[in-house]
Amino acid sequence: MSSSPIAATPQPASVEVQATTIQLPKTSENPALLRIRHSMSHVLAMAVQRLFPKAQVTIGPWTENGFYYDFDNPDPFTEADLKAIRKEMLKILSSRLPLERIEVSREEAERRIRQQNEPYKLEILAGLQEPITLYTLGDDWWDLCAGPHVANTSELNPKAFALESVAGAYWRGDENRAQLQRIYGTAWETAEQLAEYQRRKQEALRRDHRRLGTDLDLFSIEDEAGAGLVFWHPRGARMRLLIEDFWRQAHFDDGYELLYTPHIADIELWRTSGHLDFYAESMFGPMQVDERQYQLKPMNCPFHVLTYASRLRSYRELPIRWAELGTVYRYERPGVMHGLMRVRGFTQDDAHVFCLPEQIGDEILRVLNLTERILSTFDFRHYEIHLSTRPEKSIGEDSVWDLATKGLIEALERKGWAYKVDEGGGAFYGPKIDLKIEDAIGRLWQCSTIQLDFNLPERFNLEYVAADGSRQRPIMIHRAIFGSLERFFGIMTENYAGDFPFWLAPEQIRLLPVTDEVLPYAEALQQQLVQLGVRAKIDHSGERLGKLIRNGEQMKIPLLGVIGAKEAETGTVSLRSRRDGDLGALESASLVSRAAAANQQRLAGLGEG
RNA sequence: GCCCUUGUAGCUCAGUGGUAGAGCACUCCCUUGGUAAGGGAGAGGUCACGAGUUCAAAUCUCGUCAAGGGCUCCA
Numbered sequence: 001m002s003s004s005p006i007a008a009t010p011q012p013a014s015v016e017v018q019a020t021t022i023q024l025p026k027t028s029e030n031p032a033l034l035r036i037r038h039s040m041s042h043v044l045a046m047a048v049q050r051l052f053p054k055a056q057v058t059i060g061p062w063t064e065n066g067f068y069y070d071f072d073n074p075d076p077f078t079e080a081d082l083k084a085i086r087k088e089m090l091k092i093l094s095s096r097l098p099l100e101r102i103e104v105s106r107e108e109a110e111r112r113i114r115q116q117n118e119p120y121k122l123e124i125l126a127g128l129q130e131p132i133t134l135y136t137l138g139d140d141w142w143d144l145c146a147g148p149h150v151a152n153t154s155e156l157n158p159k160a161f162a163l164e165s166v167a168g169a170y171w172r173g174d175e176n177r178a179q180l181q182r183i184y185g186t187a188w189e190t191a192e193q194l195a196e197y198q199r200r201k202q203e204a205l206r207r208d209h210r211r212l213g214t215d216l217d218l219f220s221i222e223d224e225a226g227a228g229l230v231f232w233h234p235r236g237a238r239m240r241l242l243i244e245d246f247w248r249q250a251h252f253d254d255g256y257e258l259l260y261t262p263h264i265a266d267i268e269l270w271r272t273s274g275h276l277d278f279y280a281e282s283m284f285g286p287m288q289v290d291e292r293q294y295q296l297k298p299m300n301c302p303f304h305v306l307t308y309a310s311r312l313r314s315y316r317e318l319p320i321r322w323a324e325l326g327t328v329y330r331y332e333r334p335g336v337m338h339g340l341m342r343v344r345g346f347t348q349d350d351a352h353v354f355c356l357p358e359q360i361g362d363e364i365l366r367v368l369n370l371t372e373r374i375l376s377t378f379d380f381r382h383y384e385i386h387l388s389t390r391p392e393k394s395i396g397e398d399s400v401w402d403l404a405t406k407g408l409i410e411a412l413e414r415k416g417w418a419y420k421v422d423e424g425g426g427a428f429y430g431p432k433i434d435l436k437i438e439d440a441i442g443r444l445w446q447c448s449t450i451q452l453d454f455n456l457p458e459r460f461n462l463e464y465v466a467a468d469g470s471r472q473r474p475i476m477i478h479r480a481i482f483g484s485l486e487r488f489f490g491i492m493t494e495n496y497a498g499d500f501p502f503w504l505a506p507e508q509i510r511l512l513p514v515t516d517e518v519l520p521y522a523e524a525l526q527q528q529l530v531q532l533g534v535r536a537k538i539d540h541s542g543e544r545l546g547k548l549i550r551n552g553e554q555m556k557i558p559l560l561g562v563i564g565a566k567e568a569e570t571g572t573v574s575l576r577s578r579r580d581g582d583l584g585a586l587e588s589a590s591l592v593s594r595a596a597a598a599n600q601q602r603l604a605g606l607g608e609g
Numbered sequence: 610g611c612c613c614u615u616g617u618a619g620c621u622c623a624g625u626g627g628u629a630g631a632g633c634a635c636u637c638c639c640u641u642g643g644u645a646a647g648g649g650a651g652a653g654g655u656c657a658c659g660a661g662u663u664c665a666a667a668u669c670u671c672g673u674c675a676a677g678g679g680c681u682c683c684a
Contacts, residue, residue, distance in 0.1 A: 076613055167679030168612025175681045179612050182679070210677095214620070223657075223675055282683085328684090333610050334675090336682065346684070446684075483684040515641045542640095543647085550645035564643055576644065 037062035047088035066186030097138035161187035228344030235506035261303035300326035323351035340490035360407030388425035396454035429455030501604035514564035
């Protein structure tokens with residue numbers, strides 16, 4: 001890639017991977033790719049049936065990055081099988097087989113399926129509308145399929161596909177039905193695209209928060225304690241504290257008050273809230289204490305509701321905005337836990353707004369603004385927003401649903417954010433807005449959610465006294481911005497690939513003494529930094545400078561300060577920035593003030609002196 | 610929960626039935642060294658846990674737990 005001088009506009013410091021000229025279109029954006037992947041799944045199925053005559057075919061759709069095919073086979077496929085299957089696929093490609101679309105009657109399709117004894121196909125056929133189409137692949141293989149496909153396997157680039165993995169999957173996605181063997185593959189137009197796709201997969205692996213969590217000593221999950229329970233190590237805990245401090249301040253700034261509520265409560269509370277009925281299987285079991293049964297909390301809402309109900313409220317108090325970093329425990333089934341992304345104990349940045357019906361629009365807009373402020377501080381600036389409306393089964397009056405849904409829409413429009421409508425996708429107790437954030441390598445993560453709730457105020461009989469002295473039901477808004485601190489921490493770590501911005505790094509500056517003689521000078525400087533809240537350490541390992549640099553870089557410390565005789569004499573530090581390279585010598589007093597200022601302003605690098 | 614795979618030192622991994630290994634990290638010694646690995650010595654493991662087979666199990670079998678890739682579910 002050559003860069004012209006005209007295009008060489010200064011770029012802001014960025015953690016993004018280097019822009020590449022190779023575009024990787026998604027299947028849904030590229031009809032040619034769709035045909036390739038769809039056809040490739042047929043080639044895969046044909047190859048499997050050649051090698052494993054007992055394998056029964058089911059479905060084989062494209063995915064955004066490739067394709068898969070589900071088989072019912074007596075034995076699971078192994079990695080070695082994949083190699084053999086790939087070879088067989090290459091044979092099919094090189095024999096230049098035509099793919100032909102044939103329209104048949106239902107009876108004809110059924111006859112053909114029965115002939116081959118493919119029960120899954122029969123079930124698929126039963127669900128199909130006319131016209132029934134099938135695609136042949138060569139003379140002796142065909143599959144029920146709506147298409148479209150390439151015309152000939154010679155159009156499929158043998159150097160641009162790969163079989164990726166084999167996994168279990170349920171027939172029709174139903175865990176009560178047959179377990180099938182799914183083979184995942186990917187296919188592209190060119191070998192370069194395939195290579196780029198594989199490079200990006202590697203990149204995602206490099207950013208894996210579980211890997212970085214261990215390497216940077218941020219957190220661990222200990223077998224002895226149990227699955228899905230997180231231990232925050234000093235470095236991770238320090239970061240979490242910085243995130244929490246920022247979060248608290250942002251909430252105070254925005255008119256919230258903070259609550260602390262218990263971790264357990266009498267089981268009757270959960271009966272009243274309804275969780276015992278519809279959430280029981282996600283809760284840890286109850287515990288007996290004296291004569292009462294207690295329940296570990298899976299959610300914070302009932303506690304905030306009780307706090308609201310602790311005394312009579314006036315309409316003049318509303319809106320009430322209460323937030324809590326509330327730690328909840330949920331029973332997650334074995335096998336679903338995943339690093340910090342899916343755990344059994346986690347802290348929600350939960351908040352509830354109690355307001356008047358006419359305040360909904362303003363309050364939602366307020367939440368959207370706060371959400372943007374908080375997420376953008378962590379460099380998440382691109383969102384995908386979904387508005388979910390009333391489902392079939394739901395509670396509450398039409399007028400309230402209308403008002404609430406309008407309030408959400410109005411807020412989104414005023415904010416100027418594009419959104420997709422998920423018709424009927426709301427909870428039974430109210431409509432909601434979900435927000436997904438896009439990370440540095442284009443992945444989307446669901447974090448923030450804003451939900452209206454017509455259920456809990458009803459169940460707990462929440463009231464306020466209106467202007468006319470009557471008792472009215474307040475509107476309740478649930479919202480979380482991070483979703484959970486653990487999950488957000490994982491996403492953020494992957495977004496930065498562990499290269500945290502200066503203000504967030506657990507260790508911001510590491511001073512590297514070249515000789516022992518300069519230690520007193522280094523220690524004095526470290527003291528000054530620490531006193532102003534800068535997280536500075538001295539590397540006491542006594543290794544040579546090269547090694548100290550290497551260790552500092554590996555721990556992704558934003559600033560390394562080399563201190564030798566020269567620096568000690570002149571009262572300076574030779575700075576090496578992870579993002580910006582060698583910064584040269586800097587007056588130590590200037591380093592102290594600039595570092596402190598950078599923390600104040602939450603900067604990604606050292607601020608101006 | 611289901612399918613497959615895996616579990617050996619803090620980390621990454623060798624070790625296919627016969628006395629438990631390497632590199633990095635850690636501790637100590639030598640080296641006082643100027644921008645990504647100086648040298649030497651040492652310490653560190655109930656081979657995830659429990660049963661079984663065997664004269665003998667890290668190794669074979671079964672069970673449990675946990676992790677990884679998926680499915681289902683989800684913040």
